Amino acid sequence: MAGTPVTLKGGSLAGALEAQRERLLPCVHCGFCLPACPTYNRLGDENDSPRGRLHLMLAVVEGRLDPSSDAFQTHLDRCLGCRACETVCPSGVEYGTLLELARETATEARRPDVFSRALLTVMGSRALRALFFLGGRFMRVTGLANVAVRRLSGDGIAGKLRFALAMLSATEEAGLERHGRASGSGAWVSAADDGSSLTPSPPVGSAGVLHGCVQDGLYARINEATARTLDANGFDVRVVTRQDCCGALHAHGGDLTTARRLALRNIEAFERVGVDWVVVNAAGCGAAMKEYGVLFEGDAMEERARAFSDKVRDISELLVSAGPRVGAPVECSVAYDHPCHLMHAQGVTAEPLQVLNAVPGVDVRVVAKADECCGGAGIYGMTHPDLGARIGGDKVAAVRDTGADLACTPNPGCMMQIGAGLRMEGASGEVVHPIELLDQSYQRAGYYT
Ligand code: SF4
Numbered sequence: 001m002a003g004t005p006v007t008l009k010g011g012s013l014a015g016a017l018e019a020q021r022e023r024l025l026p027c028v029h030c031g032f033c034l035p036a037c038p039t040y041n042r043l044g045d046e047n048d049s050p051r052g053r054l055h056l057m058l059a060v061v062e063g064r065l066d067p068s069s070d071a072f073q074t075h076l077d078r079c080l081g082c083r084a085c086e087t088v089c090p091s092g093v094e095y096g097t098l099l100e101l102a103r104e105t106a107t108e109a110r111r112p113d114v115f116s117r118a119l120l121t122v123m124g125s126r127a128l129r130a131l132f133f134l135g136g137r138f139m140r141v142t143g144l145a146n147v148a149v150r151r152l153s154g155d156g157i158a159g160k161l162r163f164a165l166a167m168l169s170a171t172e173e174a175g176l177e178r179h180g181r182a183s184g185s186g187a188w189v190s191a192a193d194d195g196s197s198l199t200p201s202p203p204v205g206s207a208g209v210l211h212g213c214v215q216d217g218l219y220a221r222i223n224e225a226t227a228r229t230l231d232a233n234g235f236d237v238r239v240v241t242r243q244d245c246c247g248a249l250h251a252h253g254g255d256l257t258t259a260r261r262l263a264l265r266n267i268e269a270f271e272r273v274g275v276d277w278v279v280v281n282a283a284g285c286g287a288a289m290k291e292y293g294v295l296f297e298g299d300a301m302e303e304r305a306r307a308f309s310d311k312v313r314d315i316s317e318l319l320v321s322a323g324p325r326v327g328a329p330v331e332c333s334v335a336y337d338h339p340c341h342l343m344h345a346q347g348v349t350a351e352p353l354q355v356l357n358a359v360p361g362v363d364v365r366v367v368a369k370a371d372e373c374c375g376g377a378g379i380y381g382m383t384h385p386d387l388g389a390r391i392g393g394d395k396v397a398a399v400r401d402t403g404a405d406l407a408c409t410p411n412p413g414c415m416m417q418i419g420a421g422l423r424m425e426g427a428s429g430e431v432v433h434p435i436e437l438l439d440q441s442y443q444r445a446g447y448y449t
């Protein structure tokens with residue numbers, strides 16, 4: 001089915017948004033979403049609130065506002081896409097879907113900046129991506145990224161470059177080995193003492209892991225830990241080749257055509273292997289893949305895309321459904337933050353904490369206002385340095401206030417954003433994914449031998 005033509009309803013300027021008029025109508029303008037919105041809370045401008053942005057979208061649909069106008073462009077662009085507004089909306093307004101359609105309309109009316117276009121081009125190509133991340137890993141392993149973060153200063157280009165390199169530097173592996181092995185909770189029994197089989201039963205199905213773009217390029221260790229922990233919990237983990245970036249970055253950036261092209265590649269790749277579950281360890285990717293059906297709405301691919309989306313699970317959801325097995329102690333404290341695309345877009349909140357509960361010795365401290373966006377939102381810190389710094393600064397302060405050894409969150413963008421903020425303040429800025437802790441715990445328990 002490679003190369004299946006995709007013809008969606010409303011594919012022209014304003015057409016995509018116009019075709020979604022019915023999605024705009026449920027908004028009753030109650031304003032319940034305003035206090036949940038990080039941009040409205042900082043700027044106090046109705047146009048930077050969910051309700052205000054929906055109002056702008058409706059004005060474009062009804063022809064009262066030009067999509068190339070500064071009002072439409074600026075306020076849509078400032079949205080983080082965190083979807084906190086969806087969680088609190090009593091009318092069930094599908095804000096995330098509307099935002100993607102509005103951004104497509106906005107980018108067709110006015111070309112995005114060169115930097116954003118270049119980034120989307122790189123992420124949309126396997127070859128360019130490989131080269132890009134090779135350079136990133138070189139900067140990371142040689143310590144050049146760290147040196148530059150310490151030496152660079154100022155605003156403008158230097159400030160943006162410093163932030164980008166701090167994000168790269170934040171992808172360094174945390175030294176989990178140094179955290180103690182003595183049991184603090186008493187919940188753990190060693191594999192030898194346990195006397196049970198190391199493989200749980202009954203079998204819990206076959207699973208293929210999404211490699212992703214940033215995950216594959218900078219966090220391959222998390223993908224490997226995902227496969228190992230699934231295997232240790234009884235899943236039949238299968239390698240899925242020829243998969244691609246999930247397309248979330250493109251969808252959020254208004255390039256729905258490329259997002260659909262990438263989605264199609266993933267659907268084909270996972271269908272070829274025929275797994276029961278498509279496992280994702282990045283909240284943003286999981287949210288996008290659970291909505292492939294919406295991405296292909298009105299197209300011949302829609303039914304197939306919906307069947308694919310039905311199989312997508314965050315790694316924490318699958319592990320909790322199978323247990324997860326308790327590992328050996330890793331004595332440390334972590335400041336846990338909920339990724340927006342897990343909490344608000346997927347409704348997955350308890351499961352990552354249940355995964356952490358399977359690691360004896362971990363003291364989990366959920367940060368204050370953990371339901372608010374960290375300001376990551378792709379490259380928001382570079383495209384909106386002032387507002388991004390305010391939102392990110394509040395999150396970093398909340399993480400610091402916990403006094404925990406490590407920050408912990410299950411999404412690469414949030415890991416990089418929080419880690420960058422900590423490093424720019426001179427802290428060590430170690431950030432882990434919950435699966436890294438579970439993996440360390442399982443290694444100590446001898447589950448992989
Ligand atoms: S909470 Fe929902 S219905 Fe109320 S203003 Fe916000 S988007 Fe509209």
Ligand code: SF4
Nearest residue numbers: 037079080082083085
């Ligand atoms: S997605 Fe986030 S930033 Fe955008 S309107 Fe909703 S709450 Fe505000």
